[in-house]
Amino acid sequence: MDESTLMNTPRSAAAAPAADDPILSVRGLRKSFGSIEVLRGIDLDLTRGEVLAIIGPSGSGKSTLIRCLNMMEVPDSGELRLRGRPVARGFRSRNGSIGVGELRRHVGMVFQHFNLFPHKTVLENVIEGPVVVLKRPRAEAEAVAMDLLARVGLDAKRDAYPNHLSGGQKQRVAIARALAMQPDVLLLDEVTSALDPELVGEVLTVVRALAEEGMTMAIVTHEIAFAADVADRAVFIDRGVIAADGTPDAVLHNPEGERLRAFLARFHA
Amino acid sequence: MYHWDFQVVVQSWDLFLIGLWLTLLYTVGSIVLGVVIGLLVCFARLSDFAVVRIAARSYQEIFRCTPLLVQILWFYYALPLLIGVSIDNSVAAILTLSLYVGAFYAEIFRGGIASIERGQHEAAAALGMSGGQAMRRIILPQAAKRMLPAFINQSVIQFKNTSLISVISVGELAYMAAVVNGETYRPLEAYTVVAVLYFLLLFPLTQMADRLERHLRVSD
Ligand SMILES: Nc1ncnc2c1ncn2[C@@H]1O[C@H](COP(=O)(O)OP(=O)(O)OP(=O)(O)O)[C@@H](O)[C@H]1O
Ligand SMILES: [Mg+2]
Numbered sequence: 001m002d003e004s005t006l007m008n009t010p011r012s013a014a015a016a017p018a019a020d021d022p023i024l025s026v027r028g029l030r031k032s033f034g035s036i037e038v039l040r041g042i043d044l045d046l047t048r049g050e051v052l053a054i055i056g057p058s059g060s061g062k063s064t065l066i067r068c069l070n071m072m073e074v075p076d077s078g079e080l081r082l083r084g085r086p087v088a089r090g091f092r093s094r095n096g097s098i099g100v101g102e103l104r105r106h107v108g109m110v111f112q113h114f115n116l117f118p119h120k121t122v123l124e125n126v127i128e129g130p131v132v133v134l135k136r137p138r139a140e141a142e143a144v145a146m147d148l149l150a151r152v153g154l155d156a157k158r159d160a161y162p163n164h165l166s167g168g169q170k171q172r173v174a175i176a177r178a179l180a181m182q183p184d185v186l187l188l189d190e191v192t193s194a195l196d197p198e199l200v201g202e203v204l205t206v207v208r209a210l211a212e213e214g215m216t217m218a219i220v221t222h223e224i225a226f227a228a229d230v231a232d233r234a235v236f237i238d239r240g241v242i243a244a245d246g247t248p249d250a251v252l253h254n255p256e257g258e259r260l261r262a263f264l265a266r267f268h269a
Numbered sequence: 270m271y272h273w274d275f276q277v278v279v280q281s282w283d284l285f286l287i288g289l290w291l292t293l294l295y296t297v298g299s300i301v302l303g304v305v306i307g308l309l310v311c312f313a314r315l316s317d318f319a320v321v322r323i324a325a326r327s328y329q330e331i332f333r334c335t336p337l338l339v340q341i342l343w344f345y346y347a348l349p350l351l352i353g354v355s356i357d358n359s360v361a362a363i364l365t366l367s368l369y370v371g372a373f374y375a376e377i378f379r380g381g382i383a384s385i386e387r388g389q390h391e392a393a394a395a396l397g398m399s400g401g402q403a404m405r406r407i408i409l410p411q412a413a414k415r416m417l418p419a420f421i422n423q424s425v426i427q428f429k430n431t432s433l434i435s436v437i438s439v440g441e442l443a444y445m446a447a448v449v450n451g452e453t454y455r456p457l458e459a460y461t462v463v464a465v466l467y468f469l470l471l472f473p474l475t476q477m478a479d480r481l482e483r484h485l486r487v488s489d
Contacts, residue, residue, distance in 0.1 A: 072394065104396065111392065113388055119414070128406065133396055133398055181396060181397065
């Protein structure tokens with residue numbers, strides 16, 4: 001199949017109104033693992049308050065893309081900017097360019113497998129970033145953390161260890177941990193994929209609340225209905241390129257392009 | 270029927286006491302130095318530079334794959350010929366013991382660190398932690414817990430291994446037993462006393478290690 005037919009949604013037409021002021025933007029992003037080129041030239045802007053859903057077939061490069069946004073994966077080429085400032089490779093920021101450390105203080109991430117710190121309690125997990133990275137006083141960090149834990153409904157679990165929590169609870173703690181850094185952007189990579197079906201709802205509820213509060217988010221998800229519901233914009237990644245980009249309605253409900261339709265058809269079956 | 274006579278041994282209690290003291294000194298000393306060496310070599314093994322990794326690995330394999338007894342003799346008798354300076358037997362002893370146990374510790378530390386899932390490194394990094402912060406706050410505390418049983422086991426072996434430095438006349442327990450035996454011709458009593466002393470010190474230690482291990486497993 002001819003790939004050019006997949007690029008059927010011109011970026012300019014799909015761009016949000018405030019596109020001239022992106023928080024996070026990538027241009028010409030490329031990434032290979034060995035001989036496989038996983039990302040083959042990605043251009044993407046994330047504007048303030050925007051909720052971006054990233055969908056696509058397994059292995060299409062969604063995780064790699066989102067992991068490039070906080071330099072968890074180092075791109076081979078292309079440019080990443082945070083509020084217009086270019087992101088450099090090194091950990092420290094230096095004249096003009098943003099280091100990886102500073103980038104990650106502003107761009108939080110929630111993982112599919114939670115990755116909570118098992119040797120720390122729920123509260124300790126949440127204050128770890130503010131105390132160690134942002135050097136906040138412990139009491140202040142705890143107050144913020146308790147607020148966040150209350151918001152995800154887990155203030156009663158403050159002294160529990162992660163191993164004593166259900167998957168849904170773990171993921172809600174992981175979200176609180178990321179929020180404790182007061183990030184400008186939150187990256188979520190299939191945050192419900194590792195959960196038992198009955199626990200998916202409680203995590204999606206938290207994410208939905210964040211979206212309503214105006215949190216800027218990039219969400220990789222296979223929950224198409226959820227994406228259609230909370231996202232302001234959806235992109236379809238296919239074989240390392242953005243094959244469709246537009247409103248959830250345009251991309252998810254009125255898909256153009258053979259491969260996107262085939263992909264979505266699997267979810268309506 | 271053998272006639273046990275501990276009287277001759279009791280008369281030499283001061284020798285056994287000195288021997289015990291030196292055994293403890295060389296054990297603790299070589300363990301402390303070994304931990305320092307082990308940590309340095311462990312981080313060298315995780316280095317970005319191939320030369321550093323290979324050097325660390327070579328050191329480890331040399332000390333792990335040759336007998337400690339041969340190493341002790343080599344450092345005391347052979348090394349002075351190479352460098353042209355004679356080495357005190359106590360220096361050769363502590364040097365060899367520390368380098369020997371350091372090679373094993375490095376492997377225990379490296380294994381412990383490597384056993385921590387990639388997700389832990391990523392979660393720490395995603396919060397903006399530097400490599401050092403992630404190591405200190407997230408990786409090492411978890412790794413330490415996992416490597417504790419192997420660490421204690423190696424240290425118990427080290428305790429017993431100090432007896433080998435008697436071959437270069439360091440006056441620790443085994444050497445003192447040989448001295449007492451030479452004076453009294455009572456090998457059975459002399460070596461039994463030494464064995465009992467080792468056992469009395471190490472048995473509580475292994476019991477404690479077992480309990481600690483069980484405790485750590487529960488708190489997980
Ligand atoms: N660290 C890595 N080393 C080697 N190959 C990798 C690595 N990470 C990803 N890949 C490969 O890159 C391709 C894209 O992976 P990626 O995880 O980005 O896909 P994805 O769209 O997130 O898929 P899924 O829906 O299954 O999560 C896959 O072929 C994968 O095997
Ligand atoms: Mg993925």
